[in-house]
Structure formats: C-alpha cells, structure tokens
Amino acid sequence: MPCRCDYMEPTALEIEIRRLCYFVDEVNGIKHSFGINSCGYTVPYSTSECTQELANKLTETLCSFLKKNGSLGYSLEMQIWWRDHQNKDKRREKAEKQKLKATKDKQKAPPWASLVDSLTISGINTTCN
Numbered sequence: 001m002p003c004r005c006d007y008m009e010p011t012a013l014e015i016e017i018r019r020l021c022y023f024v025d026e027v028n029g030i031k032h033s034f035g036i037n038s039c040g041y042t043v044p045y046s047t048s049e050c051t052q053e054l055a056n057k058l059t060e061t062l063c064s065f066l067k068k069n070g071s072l073g074y075s076l077e078m079q080i081w082w083r084d085h086q087n088k089d090k091r092r093e094k095a096e097k098q099k100l101k102a103t104k105d106k107q108k109a110p111p112w113a114s115l116v117d118s119l120t121i122s123g124i125n126t127t128c129n
Helices: 012-027 052-069 076-108 113-121
Strands: none
Touching (some): 012 052, 052 076
C-alpha cells in the first residue's frame, strides 16, 4: 500500500495562523518566507503549535500596527484581511451592545413582565376584551 498525504489537510486555524504570520512579516519588511520571522514567531507546522491563543496574539499585534499606520502600501491580501476584520469587529461590537442593552432592559422590566412574555410565547391570549 503506497503512502498518502490526504490526511494532512490543514485546519482553518492553521491556515489563518500561517496567513497572520505572513502579514506580521510583511509589516516588519520581511518578504513572505518560511521559518522564524522578525517577531520571533515560528510559522507553525504542526497542529499542536496552532492554538487559538497564538492566533489571538498575532491578530492583536497586526491590529495594533494597522490601527496606527493603516494598510495602504501593503499587499492586497492584507488590505482585504484588514477591511474584513474591521467589519467583523463592528458587527461583533454591535451585537455585544444589543445583548448588553437587552440585559439592562430585562433588569429594568417589572417582575410580572417575564410572566406576560411566557404566556404570550405559549400562545395564551393575554389581552382583555
């Protein structure tokens, strides 16, 4: 039976970490390369090295730089990543604000409001005729 490598497909996290490493290299003036980049990150080759913490750290590093300096003058891939990342941040922040507002509104509601909501949801008509 011949050896195969089809089981070696990278995960989405591995792909994203590699991409972030390349972008961090790019902002540090290093062309896309393999191995250790100027930030001291080794481009991960194994699943055990590709953690969510590493992805978050690389994202924070890149965001901090791009917020101060902008993405103009860098690769189109990085500019697209930055645009998409900012849009996702805005949507996440909006969702967090709505969730916080809903929590505050629920806390302000009178005690019987939850009973009325549950009766309305269950299909019981709560209006007086």
